[in-house]
Amino acid sequence: MGCCNRSCGLIAGIAIGAALALLGGILFPVGDNLIVESVLEEAVIQNGTPTYENWLTQGGGTLRQFWFFDVQNAREVVEEGATPVVVEKGPYSYWTRYLPKMTVKFNPNDTVSYSILNEAVFEPLYSSGTEMDVISTLNLAVAYNYTFDGPYNIFTGKDDVTKVGTIDKWRRSRTLDFWNDTYCNMINGTDGSNFAPYVDATKPLYFFSSDICRSVSASYERSLELKGIPVYRFTLLASTLASPLENPDNHCYCRDLETTKNCSMAGVLDISSCQKGQPIYISLPHFLHGSPSLLESVKGLKPILDEHDTYLQVEPMTGITLGFSKKIQVNMMYGPSKVITVLKKVNSSTIFPLVWMNESAELDDESATMLKMALVDSITMLDVIRKLLLGVGLFIFALCLILYIVVRCKGKRIV
Template identity: 20%
Template sequence: MSCRFCSREWIFGEVGLILSIVGTVLYINWISWFTILRGKEMALSPISPAYAGWKSSPLPLYLDIYLFNWTNSHQFTNHSIKPRFQELGPYRFRDIPDKVDIKFHPKNNSVTFRKMSLYYFDAEGSNGSLSDIITTVNMVAWAAVHKKRDSGFFQMLGLKTALDLSNEKLTVTKTVDEMLFSGYKDPMVDLNNFLKTFSMGEESISYDRVGYFYMRNGSSVFNGLLNMHTGGDDPRKMGKIHTWDAKNHSGFYQSNCGMVNGSLGEFFPPNLKEGDSIDLYIPNMCRTVPLDYTETVEVHGVRGLKFSGGRRSVDNGTMYPETKCFCVDGKCERAGVMNMGPCQYGTTAFMSYPHFYEADPYYLEQIEGLKPVKEKHEFFMTLEPNAGVPLDVGGGFQANVLIEPIPGMGIYDKVPRIFLPIMWCEQRVRVTPEIASEIKLVPQIIYWGQCFGGALLFVGIVMFLWHPFHAIANQFKPKDQRKPKTKNTDEPNHQLRIESVPFVAKNGNGQIIAKPQKLSLLGQSKDEAKR
């Protein structure tokens, strides 16, 4: 018994159909399958390939610090003269980061740790020395006055007396070294520490010197206790913060603005696309900063998506209603600054982009000496979209202080309400060509995997349609050029059968007559035979 589906044409078409299905499934699902396979291999653990680079950066890191020198502070109470600032720096420091107190939690696929950094001054890479002199806002005096501004008469009188006895001024003039890491002695701090012995001082002040980075060099306590997803259960979670100091809501801002979420900067979700946004959680700012896609670039031959901080990141509900929850005590400042008061002991500290980049013109109109430039002051991260790893990072944030008049407080009695720049920092990191070549393997594997799936699909379609196409094409050829049909062994085997034999005879008149022979094919019906 013959098999109709066992012919060469049928087998050729069946193989083509199978290849088409396999190629389609592979092409559609290859990225997801590869992401899962790579995620299992790269999931953070003490033995994973990503662990060493996560614990301590393989790239040299530098922290550039710029300070604003207030050149006409003596004219501050003259409201017709704008405060004028001169940018000094950068003062470059070699940053050697590390992660300590590491503890993995397999049950929920997370890891707990603290961040620590060691800073070393890089004189060669700096534009200035640590002995440079700078004049800036007296943060100690202003913080004390602002904190007690709503206190009773006797407390305000006592504070005014303390300011007078300490000879506190609107500004302080110190060396760069004193303002940054070494710190300087301040009589108000000494007085507070003395009063604490009688349970009368401010308990939140636990230091003996004043400096922007005082006690931070080599310390692991300032960033808090961080808990991050390892990606063991889902590669898309790898690098996302889970809790900060055992909380998933900071409590410093209302609603979603206080949620602890986003990446900590080392890993981002894989398979990013143009038009996506990423979230970066910054512990020092107690908040998440969103970065939006701006353009596609190349870094050492690797395609990357650039995500930048725009106006949405520094808005307070003016342009984006969802950011209104960053307003503090119902007060919403113009777009461009972020209120750090709840995160910084109730001070009037505000963060912005350097030189008030992307901020409301109001801030630049108050002062002189600042000029925002996108190429210098934009905050951005360029990521390889398939792996979600940084290729190039640049920009930073600027610290500002809001000064307001406090009636009856001497040096602050006649000051204007104004935002004054203090300093800004940036950290630029760019992968080396060697690391870029390793990262490039990820998009290459994805590309060739999809190419293989597409090739299977193409070959399968060609094989599946080959015989039907040729059969149809054969019908349009002239009859003398048509390819004869292949004999089908399943059809009946017709044989010629002679039903009568012709003979010759004479009739009665002597004429010769012939009877025609009758032919038929075996297996042919009677109706077919008649035709």
């Protein structure tokens, strides 16, 4: 009777072990499917989803910092036509985009419209000077405060989650009218705050930047962690502002053959067509990735990739941008003039750097904790549970099976 009880107990153990291992095995595909369904549902921009909350208000706001180029030899430039020598002065920092998106309206075609207020508040804590500092440069008014960006109209992803955040219209139009070319006037991708879930690191991310009046793409650079959350870092490639000779896609951004030396100049973008005709050129700070002639025409510049590149840090499952640093430089073209007295001594046209800006934001600690609990910790817990069930189940199954075989063998020898 004792041997029978022992055998029955071991058989029960084998059954329990097999059941636990089977449950653990089932949880792998089933659990993954549940996670996918949950992520796809919460990626939609609608009331109650984490994506909506992150999209509506960027926790902590955005820090916009300015570095001005102070001309050290202004008299020599004007009187003798000398090469400008500049010294970077800054940063001067402002909190912006800390208010929720404005005039938010959900539309019947599964889109949502909104505008962004560019209100800025000076932040002395992150500034090296005051707003009263005097800087010698070309006279160009650069105003950002109390202006509006938009209106935007984007897809919510409700009907097709792969389209979430994709811009349908900007300023009530599906195309731009700055470039006199269908390709360059395309509005591609999102506004950069979020992308479709399950980001593919092998494919570029497309987004539209109203600051430079065009769409751009960012490519995967590396994986890292931001406050305990795994993210993909995407950066702009050097080809973004390359000359049309290096990147034919940029042919329609070349507008002035003389200034761009027959479209051979790299690193600058003429945006005068979207700045009321002002001779404004956009580049990366210190003419990063620019033609050598840009650095030769102004002394004191030193491009450094790690300091001057633009990047996005995107959580790959949800597609939400958790951190970013958008860096651009505003330049102005000046040259010989018989009308403007101070430019009579200038020998050649020069694209002169006025100021460079770093607009950056990062997920605040409270939001990071909530996202980590909802996403990272839950996935980790599920992974631990299913591996534990599978491991313990297989262990119990194997142990009880071995003991059962041993008991059976001993029983036969006794008989």
